[in-house]
Amino acid sequence: MSRIKDSITSFLFVVPALLMFIVFSVYPFLKVFQLSVFDWDGIARTMKFIGLNNFKNIFTLDNAFWISMRNAGFITFLALTFQNTLAFFLAHIVDSEIRGKNFYRTIFFLPPVLSGIVVGLIWNWIYNSDYGLLNKFLIWLGFSNLARAWLSDPQTALLSVSIIHMWKGFGWGFVIFLAGLQGIPRDLYEAARVDGASETQILTKITIPIMIPIFFLVSILTILGTMQIYDIIVSTTGGGPGFHTEVPITRIIASMLGSSRFGYACAQGIVFGLVLLFISLLQIKLSQNLRSE
Amino acid sequence: MERIICLLVSVFIFIGCARKEQESGIVIWHWMTDREDVFVEFAKKYKQQTGVQVKFELYAPSEIYTQKIRAAAQTNTLPDIYGILGSKRDFASFIKSGHVENLTEQMELDGGKWKNSFFEKVVEANSFKPGNRFGIEPGIYGVGIDMMNIQMLYNKDLFKQAGLDPEKPPRTWTEFIEINRKLKKANIPGLVSGFGEIWLIECLANNFAFNIMGEKKVLDTYRGQVPYTDPDWMNVFELFDIMRKEEIIIKDSITMVNKSAEQLFSNNKAAFAFNGSWCINVYKGMNPSLNYAPMLVPKVSNKYPVRIWGGQGAYIVVNAKSSKKKQAIDFLKWLTAKEQQIILVQKTSNLPSNKEAISMIDPILREFSLGMNYITHPSMWNVEESPEVVEVFSKGIQSILIGEKTPQEVALEVQKIKLQKLKETK
Numbered sequence: 204m205s206r207i208k209d210s211i212t213s214f215l216f217v218v219p220a221l222l223m224f225i226v227f228s229v230y231p232f233l234k235v236f237q238l239s240v241f242d243w244d245g246i247a248r249t250m251k252f253i254g255l256n257n258f259k260n261i262f263t264l265d266n267a268f269w270i271s272m273r274n275a276g277f278i279t280f281l282a283l284t285f286q287n288t289l290a291f292f293l294a295h296i297v298d299s300e301i302r303g304k305n306f307y308r309t310i311f312f313l314p315p316v317l318s319g320i321v322v323g324l325i326w327n328w329i330y331n332s333d334y335g336l337l338n339k340f341l342i343w344l345g346f347s348n349l350a351r352a353w354l355s356d357p358q359t360a361l362l363s364v365s366i367i368h369m370w371k372g373f374g375w376g377f378v379i380f381l382a383g384l385q386g387i388p389r390d391l392y393e394a395a396r397v398d399g400a401s402e403t404q405i406l407t408k409i410t411i412p413i414m415i416p417i418f419f420l421v422s423i424l425t426i427l428g429t430m431q432i433y434d435i436i437v438s439t440t441g442g443g444p445g446f447h448t449e450v451p452i453t454r455i456i457a458s459m460l461g462s463s464r465f466g467y468a469c470a471q472g473i474v475f476g477l478v479l480l481f482i483s484l485l486q487i488k489l490s491q492n493l494r495s496e
Numbered sequence: 497m498e499r500i501i502c503l504l505v506s507v508f509i510f511i512g513c514a515r516k517e518q519e520s521g522i523v524i525w526h527w528m529t530d531r532e533d534v535f536v537e538f539a540k541k542y543k544q545q546t547g548v549q550v551k552f553e554l555y556a557p558s559e560i561y562t563q564k565i566r567a568a569a570q571t572n573t574l575p576d577i578y579g580i581l582g583s584k585r586d587f588a589s590f591i592k593s594g595h596v597e598n599l600t601e602q603m604e605l606d607g608g609k610w611k612n613s614f615f616e617k618v619v620e621a622n623s624f625k626p627g628n629r630f631g632i633e634p635g636i637y638g639v640g641i642d643m644m645n646i647q648m649l650y651n652k653d654l655f656k657q658a659g660l661d662p663e664k665p666p667r668t669w670t671e672f673i674e675i676n677r678k679l680k681k682a683n684i685p686g687l688v689s690g691f692g693e694i695w696l697i698e699c700l701a702n703n704f705a706f707n708i709m710g711e712k713k714v715l716d717t718y719r720g721q722v723p724y725t726d727p728d729w730m731n732v733f734e735l736f737d738i739m740r741k742e743e744i745i746i747k748d749s750i751t752m753v754n755k756s757a758e759q760l761f762s763n764n765k766a767a768f769a770f771n772g773s774w775c776i777n778v779y780k781g782m783n784p785s786l787n788y789a790p791m792l793v794p795k796v797s798n799k800y801p802v803r804i805w806g807g808q809g810a811y812i813v814v815n816a817k818s819s820k821k822k823q824a825i826d827f828l829k830w831l832t833a834k835e836q837q838i839i840l841v842q843k844t845s846n847l848p849s850n851k852e853a854i855s856m857i858d859p860i861l862r863e864f865s866l867g868m869n870y871i872t873h874p875s876m877w878n879v880e881e882s883p884e885v886v887e888v889f890s891k892g893i894q895s896i897l898i899g900e901k902t903p904q905e906v907a908l909e910v911q912k913i914k915l916q917k918l919k920e921t922k
Binding site: 267351445456461462 | 559563566589592691749750751753884887898
């Protein structure tokens with residue numbers, strides 16, 4: 204009897220958190236699914252049931268949505284490769300016995316804590332074709348033919364916003380990699396050095412294999428974070444020129460607020476969520492396979 | 497005992513999260529950051545004069561505000577007075593859902609005293625006429641607090657620098673091209689605007705379209721009776737291609753937000769800008785010595801008059817479900833009275849919605865007010881282009897401006913989406 208009473212009391216303690224979770228997470232999640240099968244402007248009291256039409260339109264007519272997915276994929280690819288390589292490289296340097304490592308730690312972690320809008324505005328200034336730092340620097344180096352309107356040129360717009368995103372995001376990977384590297388027992392390195400292993404061998408035979416779970420963690424976080432890029436796009440290009448820097452979130456917001464198609468925006472959100480889920484599951488599976496090997 | 501205390505704390509937290517019932521006074525939601533200070537001043541003054549408390553609540557930027565009022569509409573938690581951002585369709589949707597009070601009776605009281613204090617265009621923008629396409633009961637539903645129009649601006653000092661007469665801005669397209677060539681020779685950049693915000697592209701293209709083919713044909717296009725591949729529309733697209741070839745538009749402008757464009761123009765970094773009358777206050781803040789004047793969009797054809805977008809600026813509505821409707825309406829009457837409108841004009845440099853306050857405007861605003869004779873606006877038309885078509889249209893023009901697509905390609909793309917939308921509507 205007292206056990207049941209204890210259980211009820213314990214449950215009562217969980218109730219507030221559970222209610223909050225249901226109200227703020229479960230209900231909106233289910234509501235998105237419900238709205239995705241309606242034609243609704245977000246204001247009207249009545250909604251028109253249209254079945255799976257929104258999904259059909261996404262797959263058959265909405266070219267811009269798939270372009271945005273491809274753009275986000277491109278930025279994610281760059282982030283996974285260049286951003287994470289840089290993050291790992293810097294973490295590896297800071298992990299070794301160098302002077303001022305705390306200073307570097309702080310500096311490298313500064314960009315991630317800045318607001319995306321602020322970062323966008325700073326880089327707008329760097330990329331400006333007229334008074335931008337980048338063009339001035341290129342001209343000073345004698346490469347004036349390379350100077351351009353970086354964010355308005357279709358050849359460079361997506362790459363330019365990718366660089367901003369990587370600059371802002373590499374600090375997260377850096378911190379996680381550094382934590383992982385500091386968790387590797389130092390005596391492993393000492394033993395390897397005693398056995399005559401070179402620094403490259405230590406890196407490839409000890410550090411990297413031990414760090415594989417961390418690599419997967421950082422990869423998943425990078426994919427999920429980058430695919431959902433939004434604030435940097437809004438503060439730099441607004442998705443332009445044309446559709447060159449549109450990303451899924453800008454498309455969803457355009458449907459929701461631009462053309463007042465809430466139901467359609469929810470359907471886009473679901474499709475986007477499923478794509479992210481698929482990528483994450485694939486990543487986990489890959490990680491499990493590698494670990495078992 | 498400890499457990500009971502913990503449970504009580506949890507319950508109190510939940511109660512604390514509940515919406516606080518307003519005890520007294522009127523609550524107003526708005527997004528106008530530039531008017532926040534003067535609104536707060538008004539609230540104090542109104543309290544002193546009437547004893548009624550008014551609370552202005554600012555939610556910015558406008559995207560956040562838009563989301564907030566839509567969410568509040570769903571949960572019936574809209575304040576006593578609020579503004580609606582969006583198209584006439586959105587305005588109609590709020591009315592249909594019972595969130596907006598019909599103000600016709602109040603406007604018509606005392607021989608239409610309140611209604612007649614406004615400029616006609618302001619009343620028109622807030623009205624739904626008999627037989628309107630939204631099926632709204634005819635009437636006046638909103639209160640305009642200011643007016644605006646969107647024009648081209650030119651920098652007089654840069655004109656002088658290029659050896660041009662600062663009192664003679666280009667009136668025709670040919671003059672516009674010639675002047676830009678002279679400016680280019682003097683290494684002075686041409687036109688800047690926040691074309692990253694695609695509505696500004698739509699606005700400029702629409703100005704050209706009205707001049708080239710007239711209102712009827714433009715609206716017939718929106719009705720689906722004229723294709724975007726029509727030669728007149730091709731002319732409109734080609735104007736942007738000419739601007740690209742002549743390097744008139746500052747390249748960064750194509751993805752720039754209007755705030756950045758305003759910064760460039762105010763820093764004498766461009767000879768022309770395309771901006772709304774609200775810019776006066778912005779430029780005053782950025783560079784008080786900026787020497788500029790508005791000008792109409794250059795005339796491309798003599799067939800039809802030049803039309804610019806304008807009319808009502810910001811407008812607010814009374815919540816039909818508010819228990820303080822009477823108080824809210826009284827406050828709006830006070831807010832739009834001559835005395836308050838003059839203060840608003842002086843502090844924010846916006847064109848007043850009250851006719852009697854127009855005499856108090858400063859010279860540059862007076863020049864802007866001349867443009868009111870040429871205004872048109874989507875909210876005044878009895879047909880609306882689909883937002884998806886507008887997006888492809890404006891993004892297509894961005895592509896023309898960067899030399900990625902030809903006017904023909906863009907016209908075909910726009911027509912394709914137009915047909916798709918027409919099919920969906922049917």
